[in-house]
Amino acid sequence: MVRRPWRIATTTQLERSVRAAGFEAFVLPASLTLDCNNAISQRLAEGPMVREFLERHDIDLLLDFNGGAFTLLPNPDHPGQAVLTNAALNIPYVVCYLDPLTGTMAQLSWADQWQLFESRDWIKWVWERSYAEELGRLGVPNIITMPMAVSDDDFDTSPLPEPDAGAAVAFMGHPASSWFRSQQPIASGALFPALTAAAVNADMPHLPFHKIYYDLYGFGEPPRPGDDFGTRVTKALDYYNHKFAYSAYLAVKQRDRFARFLKHKLGDAFELIGDHWAKDYELPHTPRIWDRNVLHERMRRVPICLNLMKGSLEANMNVRHFEITGYGGFMLTYYSPELSDCFEIGVECDVFRNEAELLEKIAFYLAHPGKRREIAAAGQRRTLSQHLYSHRLVTLVDLLRQAGVLPRGVGQVGSPPAAPTAGQGDVPAVAAPVGFAS
Amino acid sequence: MVLGVVGGGWWREACAAMHRECVDLPIASHPGGNPHCADVAERLRHGEAIAALLEERRVERLLDISGSGLAFRRRGDGSPDLQLLHESARVLLCSHFIDPLVTAFQGLDWSVVWQSLQSAAWVKAVWDRVHALELQRFGVPQVLQLRMAAPDRAYDRTPLDPARQRPVISFVGTQNSGYFRSTAPLSAPQLFAGALAQAVRGDLGDMTFYDIYHDLYGLGEPVAAGDDLQARIRKTATYFQAKMFFHAALCLRNRDRFVIFLKRHLGNLFQLVGNGWDAAYGFSADPPLPTYEAYLQHFRDSAVNLNLVNGNAESGLNMRHFEITAAGGFLLCYQQPEVGECFEIGRECAVFRDERDLLEKIRYYLAHGEERAAIAHAGQQRTLGEHLYSHRLGTLLGALEPRPLPVAFSARNWREDFAELVPEPDIILDCGANVGQMAEAYRQFYPRAAIYSFEPVGSAFEKLREKCAALGVTPVRKAVGDRDGKAWINLTAGAESNSLLEFLPGNPCERWHRVVGREEIEICTLDRWCKDNGVDPRRVSIIKMDLQGAELKALYGARELLSCVKLLLVEVSFVPLYKDCPLFEEVDRFIAECGFRRRAVYASDQPHNWGDALYYKPD
Incomplete structure (x- = not known):
């Protein structure tokens, strides 16, 4: 049997990585909005265009970031209901989440979102292991876990240029949370689980929120097999509402705090490149760099490129870990428990665990440019050999093959597979068709 | 000396244990029965009521708990202003704070509290070291740390029999933070400082709220020397308001969380005793024990006595630590920075x-019942030997005695002595030059001397280098010590306090000594440096050392040089300012052993903490 390469429909962001992984890439038409915040009506409007595209190119796999290509078709068998476009064609659809699931699809009601999450008709590629576990406990099926990566590109692997004359340390990103600046009144009781989790996190930093919430403290119960859909929706909503303040806390803990600290201590020697810092914290900053080439060159030219994670990260890594190292910058990042799974700390990047250590490491690396260059070069070698999206896609397709999915041209058609990893919940998934409240 | 004890309590028992005469004085009445809530009017009535008694019984020291002895009197001149009772009666008031100030004076407006705190005749003995430091940094006079303790009484010292104990985990205490049950809506910005501090404490467990608020993050302006009263009141009020949420979070972290956890995981094996738990979390709890004897016996009867401190403790131990151990019970407590200092x-x-x-x-x-009993026994011995209120009273009264300095300060200044002893120096080694303050003074005084200024820290050295270029002084980027190679120096909040020694919590200069970073630097012995740089030791006339506690080590590394040098000016400490910092007597002894005589000790701007000692080699 001759196997042809997988034909993958995707967005421009992933096109090059798909090809680099040895697959055929078909970029979804520019006429589609591909916006993860699209309302149901927009997703229904774009469904026929996606169907036509998938059929025309005989696609084996649909792949995107954050569910922008998540479109719907009217269900011919159940008027008033809809079916996922990929499911109607029996094509697997993998969504790589850069944000947590609950941070996307903001235009949908929670019940609609939850119904989609419970659907087996698509695969949720979640980068953070604790999120995958949490979704599994809440009954969301078809989850796979892989870290983020950097998109394949023409990486400059030449020795680092001389640093710019400007700041010695730079962070590129926006404030991670506006929660603490909201003028909305907050009921103090609503903070209780989050503050308890923050207290536990201080003593046991490896313990994810869902274990604190359910196992240690029993603040709520995960869905059970007999729960009806309404109960499941409510339980998930309560859980995420309680987690909201915890994520805000983590945002302060992992990002905003250090930006404020370094501005306070280093002044102009620390450059904040991003938006909203003046509005949110009255911190001077330079605007976001939109041109990716300029941004990546900046990563190479600042002596120390700081990485501070968002509150949406409990233990893993964000894109910036791979971006800074991939483009050859020297990365100094706040410690995260799973970082050593991807990088050798002190050899391929370095970490700090608190304010004192941050200042100490900055002073050390500014005084040791040779060491900085050595680490940056080793970090780049690691990322370019292991942490490109092309590497992840090879792993992804292997996982799909293990689950019995083959290219459409070779016998068995890829029906939506059961994902091979990450905890399946006890709750039976809702099979298509699905109905929507809106 | 007659002691007046306000409200009785354990101070009276401590006085009896120490055979000190004491006079019982009533506590200010408050309709709710909580002396913390006594307002100005009630404290004024109280002051007028006991003033005559103080005079009649010739009381010289007033002892109270949590400021219950703070009372007012009207001025005799008809002015509406009030005066502090203890000041008008010329009595020293000593308050042992077992609650933070902001809790202890709930009935008083903050401006009244703040103005009263300025009284130098009021000793504020604070149980939590961090709280004590906080007040000192705000400029409150007469603050010292005095830990809690167990009351003086006859305790059952018979060994525990584990077989007769109830196999329960017991916690005795009330649920006393209503913060998370308040129905008053909060605004999120109010929470920021507290949440930020909690985040920092997650990574830096010993970092204090004050450090986080002022030094790390600059969330507010610290009280400055030039601030007027209103500015001080405003700054401190803002600070303590911002700290409210941090306290609530600490209360959750240190206490309530573990009660919830054990209720869930141990069921009836966990015995909860105290009020407020049902209302807060719907937990059944046994009522408080009816008598103090029953309370102490409970600790002996329970296999494991848990102690969880309140949210208002940043580092200290509450009374329960000492009560459980004094009773002979086995104590299992949440980690707290000061536990290891007491047990x-x-x-x-x-x-x-x-x-x-x-x-x-x-x-x-x-x-492991036998091990439990052995720990309980050792804990009881420790508490009865060191942690009773009579021990604390001894410490407190001792601290109030004037402490003589080991030296008398010279009335002359260093220039006069230098001119007399070494009118024409050849080489001066200025060790610990910082940004060249003394190099400049030496150059003005000795235009022809060769001066070498040693400074290891990069930021200071850059400034020193610039200054040296103008002065014709040679800068050397090295620390001076007892070895050659690399070392780490602690960078401190006060740039003149960078030190090779470790930070000492609670030292009187902590404000400047707080470590804000570290830097790897080169270190050398003066003997080796002279050899490597062709400096003939016989030409060195003067060595000045200002090395923030590391002077003795630097002297060890300069033994050869010390046989030749004529004049030695060394900074000396009278109290421990850094960890393992040798005090004046030890440094003085070593220098004398090297054949020097002490000529003078010059007072610093903190004469009780440190000064500069001048030594010369007699001909």
Whole structure:
């Protein structure tokens, strides 16, 4: 049997990585909005265009970031209901989440979102292991876990240029949370689980929120097999509402705090490149760099490129870990428990665990440019050999093959597979068709 | 000396144990019965009521708990202004704060509290070291740390019989933070400082709220020397308001969380005794024990006595630590920075660090009754030997006695002595030059001398280098010590306090000595440096050392040089300012052994803490 390469429909962001992984890439038409915040009506409007595209190119796999290509078709068998476009064609659809699931699809009601999450008709590629576990406990099926990566590109692997004359340390990103600046009144009781989790996190930093919430403290119960859909929706909503303040806390803990600290201590020697810092914290900053080439060159030219994670990260890594190292910058990042799974700390990047250590490491690396260059070069070698999206896609397709999915041209058609990893919940998934409240 | 004890309590028993005469004085009445809530009018009535008694009984020291002895009187001139009772009666008021100030004076407006705190005749003995430091940094006079203790009484000292104990984990205490049950809506910005501080404490467990608020993050302006009263009141009020949420979060972290956890995981094996738990969390709890004797017996009867401190403790121990051990009970407590300073952990009490560790320790100690009994016995001996209120009273009264300095300061200044002893120096070694302050003075005084200024820290050295270029002084980027190579220096909040020695919590210069970073620097001995740089030791006339506690080590590394040098000016400490910092007597002894004579000690701007000692080699 001759196997042809997988034909993958995707967005421009992933096109090059798909090809680099040895697959055929078909970029979804520019006429589609591909916006993860699209309302149901927009997703229904774009469904026929996606169907036509998938059929025309005989696609084996649909792949995107954050569910922008998540479109719907009217269900011919159940008027008033809809079916996922990929499911109607029996094509697997993998969504790589850069944000947590609950941070996307903001235009949908929670019940609609939850119904989609419970659907087996698509695969949720979640980068953070604790999120995958949490979704599994809440009954969301078809989850796979892989870290983020950097998109394949023409990486400059030449020795680092001389640093710019400007700041010695730079962070590129926006404030991670506006929660603490909201003028909305907050009921103090609503903070209780989050503050308890923050207290536990201080003593046991490896313990994810869902274990604190359910196992240690029993603040709520995960869905059970007999729960009806309404109960499941409510339980998930309560859980995420309680987690909201915890994520805000983590945002302060992992990002905003250090930006404020370094501005306070280093002044102009620390450059904040991003938006909203003046509005949110009255911190001077330079605007976001939109041109990716300029941004990546900046990563190479600042002596120390700081990485501070968002509150949406409990233990893993964000894109910036791979971006800074991939483009050859020297990365100094706040410690995260799973970082050593991807990088050798002190050899391929370095970490700090608190304010004192941050200042100490900055002073050390500014005084040791040779060491900085050595680490940056080793970090780049690691990322370019292991942490490109092309590497992840090879792993992804292997996982799909293990689950019995083959290219459409070779016998068995890829029906939506059961994902091979990450905890399946006890709750039976809702099979298509699905109905929507809106 | 007659002591007046306000409200009786353990101070009276401590006085009896120390055979000190004391006079019982009533406490200010408050309709709710809580002396913390007494307002100005009630404290004024109280002051007028006991003023005559103080005079009649010739009381010289007033002892109270949490400021219950703070009372007012009207001025005799008809002015509406009030005066402090203890000041008008010329009595020293000593308050032992077992609650933070902001809790202790709930009935008083903050401006009244703040103005009263300025009284130099009021000793504020604060149980939590961090709280004491906080007040000192705000400029409150007469603040010292005095830990809590167990009351003086006859305790049952018979060995525990583990077989007769109830196999329960007991916690005795009230649920007393209503913060998370308040129905008053909060605004999120109010929470920021507290949440930020909690985040920092997650990574830096010993970092204080004050450090986080002022030094790390600059969330508010610290009280400055030039601030007027209103500015001070405003700044401190803002600070303590911002700290409210941090306290609530600490209360959750240190206490309530573990009660919830054990209720869920141990069921009836966990015995909760105290009020407020039902209302807060719907937990059934046994009522408070009816008598103090029953309370102490409870600790002996329970296999494991848990102690969870309140949210208002940043580092200190509450009374329960001492009561459980004094009674002879086995204490298992949450880690707290000061536990190890009062008890030998694992031998006199046990600690846990998180939920997992708590369950493991409970399981272990339930299964090892004899070890439990041995720890309880050792803990009891420690507390009865060191942690009774009579011990604290001795410490307090001792601290109030004037402390003589080991030297008399010279009335002359260094220039006069230098001119007399070494009118024409050849080479001056200026060790610990910082940014060249003394190099400049030496150059003005000795235009022809060769001066070498040693400074290891990069930022200071850059400034020093610039200054040296103008002065014709040679800068050397090295620290001076007892070895050659690399070392780490602690960078401190006060740039002149960078030190090779470790930070000492609670030192009187802590404000400047707080470590804000570290830097790897080169270190050398003066003997080696002279050899490597062709400096003939016989030409060195003067060595000045200002090395923030590291002077003695630097002297060890300069033995050869010390046989030749004529004049030695060394900064000396009269109290410990850094960890393992040698004090004046030790440095003085070594220099004398090297054949020097002390000529003078010059006072610093903190004469009780440090000065500069001048030594010369007699001909």
